[in-house]
Amino acid sequence: MLAGACLAQAPPAATPAAGAAPAAGATPAAGDAAAGAAPPAAGAADSGDFKTLDQEVQSMKKDVIDLNKDLFVLEEELLFPANTQVAVYVSMDVGTFFALDSVTVKIDNKQVKNYLYTAREADALLKGGVQQIYLGNLKVGKHELVAFFTGKGLPVDRDYRRGATINFDKGVGAKYLELKITDKVAKHQPEFLIKDWE
C-alpha cells in the first residue's frame, strides 16, 4: 500500500520539475548561458514529444475500444435481430434452501443450453448478479420454454431437480425471459419461476 501511495504521488512531483526546467534555462538570457540552457530545453522537447505520443496512443486505444463496441452491437443486431431475438436470464434470491449446480433450457422441446455453475458463479448470482444464459432467435408465434434446475436442497444435503415451464407468444419485438430461483419461506423450499418481461 505504501509503495502504491509513493507511485501515485510520483507524477505530480515530476511535473513541476519538468515545467521548471525551461524557466530556469530562460532566465540567463546571455549567450554563455545558452549552452547550459540547451540540455533542459532538449529534455523538455523530448518530454513534450513523449506526452504527444502518449496522448496519441491513448486516443488510438479509445478509438479501438469504440470500434470494438460498435462492432459488437452490429454483430448482435445482425445475428439476433430484435424481431426474432429471445434472451433468457437467470437470477437467484437468497438461496437458503437451494445450492445451484446446473440449468438446462429447452425451447420447443429442443435443448438450447446446459450450463454448469462453479461455486464462484453461484455465489455471484446470490449476490444479485443476473446471468444471460441464452440468446437466440425465434419465429413470431407461440413457443414453450422448459427450464430444469439441478442442485442441492439445503440445509439437508440432498439432490434436487426441478422444472419450470412457460408458454409464451413471441411478438415482433425482442423477448426477455427470466428464470428466477427464490426461497419459499413458508414451505422451507426453493421456488423456480419463469418471468416473461413484456
Next chain:
Amino acid sequence: MRVIPAKLVLLACFALGAAGVCVADVPTMVGRDAPDFTLKASDGANLRLSEFRGQVVLVNFWARWANDSRREMPALDRIHTTYGRAGLVVLGISIDEDLRRAEDFADSMKVSYPVMFDTGSEIGRDYQLGRLPMTILVDRSGVVRYSHLGYKRGDDRLYLDHIRELLRE
C-alpha cells in the same frame, strides 16, 4: 500446380521423425487461447478453466483404455503434489463415454488432483485430440504454451522443464 511426389513426402516425414518430430505430434493448439470449459469434478464441484486465470494449468486428457494414461497419472500426481503450492493447477479430463467405468478407474488411480469427465466429447473436439493421453500447459494468461501427445517414461521431466519456466513468468 506442382504435385509433390509421394516418395518425397514420405522422406520428409521420415526425416522429421528421426529429428523427434512426428507429424502427428505437431502441437496445433500451441499459441492459441485455451478453449474454455466447465466440467464436474469427481468430488462434485464444477470447475471452469478460465477461473484459473493467473495460475499455470496442466490439463491432461485421458481414457481408461489408453494404457499410457495409467502410467502417466501417478507421475502427474507427483507433479501436482510438488508444484501445487507454487501455483500449478493440474486437471485430469476423462473422455471416456462410459462415465461409471471412468469414475471407477479414476478412483483406482487415487490421484490427488481434480479429475473431470467429458462424456459429450465436445471439449475433446475443441482441443483437437488426436492421440491419448494428451497433456497441455496453459500459461497464466490462458494461452496454450505446450502440448504433448502420448506418454512414455521420462516425459514428465519434459513437463517439468516447461512448468518451471511458466511458473517463473
